[in-house]
Amino acid sequence: MKKFIFKSVLLLIVSTSLLSCSSDDSEPTEPLVCPTGYNGIDCTTQITPTRIVISKIRVKLFPNTNGGNNWDIGSAPDIFVRLGIGDGSASTVVLFTSDYIADAVSDGTNFFDFTPNTPIELLFPTQQHAIILGDYDSTSSNEFMGGLVFNPYNSTGGFPTTITVNNSSIPLRFELTVSYVF
Known part of the structure; x- marks a missing residue:
């Protein structure tokens, strides 16, 4: 029992x-x-992309005058963008230069889109890049309207579909439409 x-x-x-x-x-x-x-074990560790692909560059804000003077005599500037890897100096490797948009005026609410024929591939997403805005002149040298240096990838910023590049101390703002390749 x-x-x-x-x-x-x-x-x-x-x-x-x-x-x-x-x-x-x-x-x-x-x-x-x-x-x-x-x-990672909890899926919170970002993987550094091997490439960032830019399908559009939007100019959202820029100075309408050059120190109080018009960029072009009798008209608004004919704007174009240039993007490269580097610090914006002469040693910057140019990746893209757009066509120009004639007589562009920025009022802070409008924007100007530059869509490359072939998407721009940033092969070094962790390195410094530069984007500039220029005034195209057919009869003289193009004028530099402003530029910004930025790092396209941030290891804690997630993977936004747009990257804003600006500096609050100058009236210049770009928005890049991007995708990521891993």
């Missing part, structure tokens, strides 16, 4: 512990699938 009671109690303990297990306590049977661009 003692043997029977002991086996019954043991069976009851084992049965209770088996019934108390839930699927939350068990190990996952399939590996965790992280969203694109992330890895």
